[in-house]
Amino acid sequence: MQRQTTRGVTIMTINQKVGYPIILHPETEGGYSVEIPDINGGSWTQGDSIEEAIEMGKDLIGTMLLDETALPASTPLNQLAIPAKSFAVLITVDLTAYRQTHAAV
Numbered sequence: 001m002q003r004q005t006t007r008g009v010t011i012m013t014i015n016q017k018v019g020y021p022i023i024l025h026p027e028t029e030g031g032y033s034v035e036i037p038d039i040n041g042g043s044w045t046q047g048d049s050i051e052e053a054i055e056m057g058k059d060l061i062g063t064m065l066l067d068e069t070a071l072p073a074s075t076p077l078n079q080l081a082i083p084a085k086s087f088a089v090l091i092t093v094d095l096t097a098y099r100q101t102h103a104a105v
Contacts, residue, residue, distance in 0.1 A: 016095040018065065020074050022057040024050065025086045037080065038072050039064045058091055062098035 023035040027046075032053040036043045045060045047053030065071060077088050 015097065017092055018061070018071060018074070018095055019090055019092045020061055021077050021080055021088050021090050022054070023080065023082055023086055023088050024053050025083065034060075036060060038075050054089060054091060057089075058093050061091070061093045062095065062102065065093075065095055066099060066102060 020036060020038050023037065025033040025035065027033060031046060031048045032050065034045045034047060034053045034057045036045070036057055039061055043060055043064060045053075045056040047056045077090060080088050082088050
């Protein structure tokens with residue numbers, strides 16, 4: 001829970017954390033394609049390393065859900081079709097913090 005005081009009024013907000021699986025696909029030339037099956041019917045991004053690929057996945061989820069009020073369901077990891085040499089990671093995004101950082105002023 002976060003507490004913010006503006007003009008003498010304290011507003012309490014509950015952090016809205018969401019978790020979604022991402023699938024990292026190693027690329028032959030290096031880096032990873034990142035598949036996010038639950039967002040927008042399937043969304044993609046990429047990263048040069050595993051760490052960057054995960055951060056790019058978090059950023060894409062935050063961007064796509066920034067203004068959404070109805071959030072898509074998260075597919076359990078054991079229900080994903082994961083190709084050979086690819087792997088899945090469950091990531092968490094704090095949408096409340098993302099909105100505060102990225103929302104237009």
